[in-house]
Amino acid sequence: xxxxNGLDRVLRFMxxxxxxxxxxxxxxxxxVVAYILVIVMFVTAVSGFCPLYKVFGINTNKK
Numbered sequence: 001x002x003x004x005n006g007l008d009r010v011l012r013f014m015x016x017x018x019x020x021x022x023x024x025x026x027x028x029x030x031x032v033v034a035y036i037l038v039i040v041m042f043v044t045a046v047s048g049f050c051p052l053y054k055v056f057g058i059n060t061n062k063k
Contacts, residue, residue: 002048005060009045016041 004012016038023034044050053059 002061003053003059004048004050008060009048012041012045
């Protein structure tokens with residue numbers, strides 16, 4: 001069921017950390033969007049599954 005490899009998951013986690021920092025510096029709707037993206041990136045990094053990858057037929061987990 002997983003469609004992300006280890007590197008993809010680490011990169012998503014790093015992007016989530018960057019977006020958390022960005023969320024502290026911007027205000028209003030941009031802050032809300034940043035935090036929503038943090039949640040999405042973190043959940044997909046932890047689970048190893050990306051719904052958009054499924055839709056487009058992408059699989060970086062070549063096991």
